[in-house]
Amino acid sequence: MTHNIAGLRIDAPHVAGQDSILTDEAMALVAGIEQRFAARRRDLVKARDAVQAKLDAGGTLDFLPETADIRAGDWTVAPTPDDLRDRRVEITGPVDRKMVINALNAGTKCFMADFEDSSTPTWANQIEGQINLRDAVARTISFHDAAKGKDYRLGETPAVLLVRPRGLHMDEAHVTLDGQPVSGGFLDFALYLVHNHAELKKRDSGPYFYLPKMEHHLEARLWEEVITFAETTLGLTRGTVRVTVLIETITAAFQMDEILYELKDHIVGLNCGRWDYIFNFIKRFARRGDMVLPDRDAVGMTQHFLRSYSLLLIKTCHRRGAHAMGGMAAQIPIKTDEAANKAAFDKVRADKEREASDGHDGTWVAHPGLVPVALAEFDKHMPNANQIATRRADVSVTADDLLKLPTGTITETGLRRNITIGLMYLGAWLGGTGCVPIFNLMEDAATAEISRTQLWQWRVHRAQLDDGRVIDDGLMRRMLDEEYDALRNSAGHLPRLEDAITLFDRLVMADDLAEFLTTDAYAMILEYEKTAA
Ligand SMILES: CC(=O)SCCNC(=O)CCNC(=O)[C@H](O)C(C)(C)COP(=O)(O)OP(=O)(O)OC[C@H]1O[C@@H](n2cnc3c(N)ncnc32)[C@H](O)[C@@H]1OP(=O)(O)O
Ligand SMILES: O=CC(=O)O
């Protein structure tokens, strides 16, 4: 497709309906954002390396002295729009057409439609996702599932829609400006905004977003400027766009006030993105032998560092008039085993009870079957629309609290599970599906990253299994090979399994730890798209 916009090029496989998404108006906004903000985005992503180098050298993290005034100051964020005052349960899911309809009908207050952790960024997924969301906002969306012989359409009271664009580190290779790939996240943001702001306004709602994986308040400043530029360009009143920011990196946990402050005319809340948070914690301290974490299963929200992060988020948000959203329990319904299903539901119930009674204003569920459990806990503990009035002045969280290592052991089962999860997830992701059930848990890019980085960290630091064996290169090699063979025998139908094995092996056995597994995996997606063309 060509546009009359200097320097802008779209070089992509054709997806039906794309002309209605990649319109002149939309692409002009994308180009305008890139012209102004592309260099800043790249610099800010690069700046993460300096933090990493400091931590690798034995440095630590603390609240920033240069922003003490912001933390001490008495300010609040802009008032919350009416349709976001009560967010007690939000369902999340990829932007697949049937899923979008099911999520909007799931009986939750909100639906976060995800171009991020639960979505593979194939060109088709990106474009079809935008088409699905546009049709959902217009309430014209429908779907016929031929395999099930079932028709899908929206119910009377669909959930309020929030959209999560890709993180700042992700490029969209199919769209370039002056030869450089544009930001995947800026593209997702701009396309959704252009095509939906007018319809959303008619429906007394607005363009609402979740912003992922920020590592610094200057990244929040960048988003603020991008949003302001987009509002001005489209002639929208300042504050039309509203965002909720995921606190899902350890550095951002030290800058919650600063992130709220930077975005204060647009932000409505923060969310505990626990899975990326654990991944980022492992990654940022991965080269440190004194910061080795136990089995993934042991790193739950009741561990001191995670509980502290959740309490600090509640206290910080409520002081500033913002929502403090909880996170995702990974359990999903288990249809084939009643006892296991009950145990999974009990875990979700306990997680939601803790969140609601601690003061969170809402939470996430991964599956429609879990909506009643989460709703029951929030209805019980949250009689009003939210708990922003609950200040939690009793909470005091220090740097030591946020950095306290979780307790637990490393087991052979945990190690083997990390391999299987990483591979099965990557195989599915490369096949175009970014969220899958594995061992009866929801797995997405964030959870799979925990598995990948743990394996690297345990091997490099020669961590000890609970039976005394050392996880050296030889032991890791043997277990990887055994699990590859087991998967070849049991999951041979998994799309792209061999490619997943090649990439996963390289990442786990590498001398250095890769920042994101999706960066290399995205390069493979581009190759598949080229071959298919
Ligand atoms: C760390 C984070 O970032 S968390 C946020 C990102 N993760 C997510 O959003 C998780 C989204 N969840 C999912 O993708 C799915 O629930 C999975 C992959 C975990 C499980 O999916 P499945 O195995 O297909 O579930 P299952 O077969 O039980 O689905 C039953 C029905 O519920 C629907 N469904 C399941 N999950 C969702 C969802 N999140 N939203 C909407 N509908 C859903 C299915 O489409 C299916 O509908 P149908 O009966 O009309 O065909
Ligand atoms: O995005 C959510 C997370 O837990 O990661």
Ligand SMILES: [Mg+2]
């Ligand atoms: Mg995340």
